[in-house]
Amino acid sequence: MPSDLSSFLIQLFSGLSRAMMLFLVASGLSLIFGVMNILNFAHASLWLLGGYVTFSLYQAFSIGFGQHGFLLIPAILLGTVCMFGIGWLIERVLIRRTYAYELPEQLLLTFAMILIIGDLIKLIWGVQNRRIFLPIEPIEAFGGFINPYLFIVIGCGFGIAAALWFFLHRTRYGKIVRAAVHSREMVSALGIRIPAIYAGVYAMGVAIAAFSAGVFLPIMPIGLGLDMDLIVQCFAVVVIGGFGSILGTFVASLIVGILYSFSVLIWPGGALAIIFLILVTVLIIRPWGLFGTEMRF
Amino acid sequence: MPVETKPVALSNETEKNSCIAALHARAGLSGPVIAALGLFSLVVPLLPGEFPTIVGVEILILSLFAGSFNLIYGYMGQMSFGQGAFFGLGAYATALLCRWYQAGSTDIGYMQFFLALLLAIPVSALGALVVGFFLVRLTGIYFSILSMAFGELLFYIVFSWYSFTGGDDGIQGIYPPALLRDPHYYYYFTLAIVAVATFLLWRISRSPFGYTLRMLRDNQRRTAFVGVNIRWAMLLNFVLAGTFAGVAGALWGPFQRSVSPTLLGWMQSGSPVFMTLIGGADFFAGPFVGALIYTVLNAYVTRFTVFWPLTIGTIILIIVLFFPGGILSIIDGRLSRNRGSRDS
Amino acid sequence: MRKRILQVTGLDKSFGGLHATRNLNFELFEGDLNAIIGPNGAGKSTFFNLLTGYHRPDSGTVLFDGVDITNRPPHQITRIGISRAFQVSNIFPKMTVFENVRSAVQAQMGMAFNVFGNAAKIGNDRTAHLLSLCGLGEKSPNIAGALSQGDKKKLELTLALAGNPKLLLLDEPTAGMSLKETRETMGLVDRLNEKHNITILFTEHDLSVVFNHARNITLLHHGEIIIQGAPDQVRSNETAQNIYFGEHY
Incomplete structure (x- = not known):
């Protein structure tokens, strides 16, 4: 019988890992919106697609080189690269055409992409859930059992968060992206061609999402419909944190992820309601989010 | 903010035509x-x-469902991704009362059936009032996100409240009274109700309130400064739209003999959006024409393939990219591609 | 003694520690045609925003026609009798000019929530009258968004008039207008004031317009009133010259 403390810690870690996934998907969503004012409804669908691509790559590697858990690493990396390319293509071919449109029509484009991507997944991978089994034994810790892979997931989350922060604050390209979130006119005035960074930002957002889907494959089976659950939660995260603010997204992911995981203990099914309550409160009181800057519309 | 789309300056001839068209709010x-x-x-x-x-x-x-949605989109200028919630609320209200009257049998009296249909009105209106209370504080992207989130929330409530709604299984065996079980009679029954509702929508669209909605679509700040309480106006419209959606939902259950939580789901919320887009949001008839095309296409395509979402998604993509005004604006020709002179 | 129509006392508003207006005291009498001037960022727009309920003051009160309207929302203040024309024209771009004004007229008639009337048959006479008054009669069937800058400003003014105001606030009514349009518009402003007995307060960059039309001028600087008086007084005041004219000439 695990003690209260141990079940608390185990929930905490599961909450942290969930928060990491939320952050990885939502940060791309937030950046894309911040930079180009496009709300990418299909973001979670691309996340899901990334998961399936990684799954197939892992399978292909296993057939080629024999069953081995570490093959997941190249599968994830290659899957991320693939999705970067797909994201790039989507921005170039579809999204780019809608920048001059009014908001509702922009929303429709990415909304239609949910349908298309969902059905393409069904067409290629069928309807059954997919997951990767890694030969990892749960270890005894804190008086209970915990899957050590959770720590890898959490580590990856913090790692990407740090890398993203470094990229945005310490590299030239990242600084341009941040400046574009702040004021597009200013960046254009500096002689930087804004459209040139759009495809990059979109592809990067998609790639980060795909990466997180790959990392989660061993602990969470993926299946059709998951994208809709995730996108709603990501919207909650992004709105709570504030569009375009990576720090806000990070904090909001922690809040939502951990609350989600603990509410399962106390009130199963109440998780969504709690997240929702926070979302509504924030939207009504501070529509620009906890860390966003106020925009008058 | 994104590049502001400037209304294209029209040549004299077309300017005259489009102006006359706009003066007489177009059907x-x-x-x-x-x-x-x-x-x-x-x-x-x-x-x-x-x-x-x-x-x-x-x-x-x-x-009718799509027409209700267009009150919010085409007239008020906000994109709701949660209209299915009110369709579903109406459907469940009717279905639950029908089941109660039927009490395990398949029989239901005419009066009881009509009462069950009527129940959809207060239920969906109340639902829209509660959701709208929060929603009308927001516009643009935030309105869309919250409408979608509310839709998902209502979906989950219905989905998980097993004892009351039957959860995932939904409610089976809802029957209309004897004569209406024949689809031909049910057709005329539905036609009568939808015709009346459409007439009401048409009147609303041309009423002073209809123009208040157009003001809200064009410029919220100015609307407040001509003396309109914009929150109340948005709320009234949201409740009206929710109620019409609820009436549409009420008719759905007895015809299909069942209701399920998917009636509140995001796909259901998406369908009026798609229909309106296909037909043309700038026209009163847009959502109706769109519903016709969408449903016929759906009935035809699903005979050959299960990949309906892929099909409709691709169609939507093409329309958004190449015919952003919808079918009616293509027919209307002279106004197509000119967002500056949409039906006003 | 003329009736005092607007009385502002101790109006304070700051944004994040920056004072936009500081302890403003201000009054208008019925029939006034006065102007507020001041360099950019002097607090003119904020002052209008506070009067019309777009911003809430941190402290102070606004009395209009004897009624306390501090903290009332814009739509109520409009209905009480203060209309406003914005600096950047704020119209309904996708409707025709006629529909723009007719909808505003219907709102003024309290019909904004009328669901079953026929909009095309309500308030047409008053709409046509207002449009011809403002020189937009011929533009009635045009799509508002496709008007020239000058015509948009005229429509902006017409929309404000549709509210049947006792007090009209005009934020730079001639900005972006040609010389001819400016003359027309200010002529209209004079007529509205004299013939239609509307009290008018306006801001303006063009000082020749201000000195030719305003009877009383208030100079704002850093949210405070520097001087208030007849055009000649303001023109000859040394502080005013330093603050205002120094920056512009």
Whole structure:
């Protein structure tokens, strides 16, 4: 019988890992919106697609080189690269055409992409859930059992968060992206061609999402419909944190992820309601989010 | 903010035409076409086989659903991704009362059935009032996100409240009274209700309130500064739209003999959006034409393939990219591609 | 003694520690045609925003026609009788000019929530009258968004008039207008004031317009009133010259 403390810690870690996934998907969503004012409804669908691509790559590697858990690493990396390319293509071919449109029509484009991507997944991978089994034994810790892979997931989350922060604050390209979130006119005035960074930002957002889907494959089976659950939660995260603010997204992911995981203990099914309550409160009181800057519309 | 789309300066000739068109808030279809469609709708059940009648009922119900959505989108200028919630609330209200009256049998009296249908009105209106109370504080992207989130929340409530709603299984075995079990009679019954509702929508669209909605679409700040309480106006409209959606939903359950939580789901919320886009949001007739095309296409395509979402998604993509005004604006020709002079 | 129509006392508003207006005391009498001037960022727009309920003051009160309207929302203040024309024209771009004004007229008639009336048959006479008054009669059937800058400003003014105001606030009514349009518009402003007995307060960059039309001028600087008086007084005041004219000439 695990003690209260141990079940608390185990929930905490599961909450942290969930928060990491939320952050990885939502940060791309937030950046894309911040930079180009496009709300990418299909973001979670691309996340899901990334998961399936990684799954197939892992399978292909296993057939080629024999069953081995570490093959997941190249599968994830290659899957991320693939999705970067797909994201790039989507921005170039579809999204780019809608920048001059009014908001509702922009929303429709990415909304239609949910349908298309969902059905393409069904067409290629069928309807059954997919997951990767890694030969990892749960270890005894804190008086209970915990899957050590959770720590890898959490580590990856913090790692990407740090890398993203470094990229945005310490590299030239990242600084341009941040400046574009702040004021597009200013960046254009500096002689930087804004459209040139759009495809990059979109592809990067998609790639980060795909990466997180790959990392989660061993602990969470993926299946059709998951994208809709995730996108709603990501919207909650992004709105709570504030569009375009990576720090806000990070904090909001922690809040939502951990609350989600603990509410399962106390009130199963109440998780969504709690997240929702926070979302509504924030939207009504501070529509620009906890860390966003106020925009008058 | 994204690049502001500037209304294209029109040549003198077209300017004159479009102005006259805008002055007389456009229906999108000419009188003779409407008359022909009306006549055709009367003879649909006479077509051979049950299939046209069944599709006809679906078209009628869904066009009312889409018409309700366009109050929010085409007229008020906000994109709601949660309209399915009110369709579903209406459907469940009727279905639950029907089940209660039926008490395990398949029998239900006419009065009881009509009462069950009527119940959809207060239930969906109340639902829209509660959701709208929060929603009308927001506009643009935030409105869309919160409408979607509310839709998902209501979906989960219905989905997980097993003892009351039957959860995932939904409610089976809802029957209309004897005569209406024949799809042909149900068709005429639905036609009558949808015709009345459409007439009401038409009146609303041309009323002073309809113009208040257009003001809200064009410029919220100015609307407040001509003396309109914009929150109340948005709320009233949201409740009206939710109620019409609820009426459409009420008609759905007894026809399908069942309701399920997917009626509140995001796909259901998406369908009026798609229909309106296909038909053309700038026209009163847009959502109705869109519902016709969407439903016929759906009935036809799903005979050959299970990949309906892929099909409709691709169609939407093409329309958004190449025909952003919808079918009616292509027919309308002279105004297509000119967002500056949408029906006002 | 003329009736005092607007009385502002101790109006304070700051944004994040920056004072936009500081302890403003201000009054208008019925029939006034006065102007507020001041360099950019002097607090003119904020002052209008506070009067019309777009911003809430941190402290102070606004009395209009004897009624306390501090903290009332814009739509109520409009209905009480203060209309406003914005600096950047704020119109309904996708409707025709006629529909723009007719909808505003219907709102003024309290019909904004009328669901079953026929909009095309309500308030047409008053709409046509207002449009011809403002020189937009011929533009009635045009789409508002496609008007020239000058015509948009005229429509902006017409929309404000549709509210049947006792007090009209005009934020730079001639900005972006040609010389001819400026003359027309200010002529209209004079007529509205004299013939239609509307009290008018306006801001303006063009000082020749201000000195030719305003009877009383208030100079704002850093949210405070520097001097208030007849055009000649303001023109000859040394502080005013330093603050205002120094920056512009």
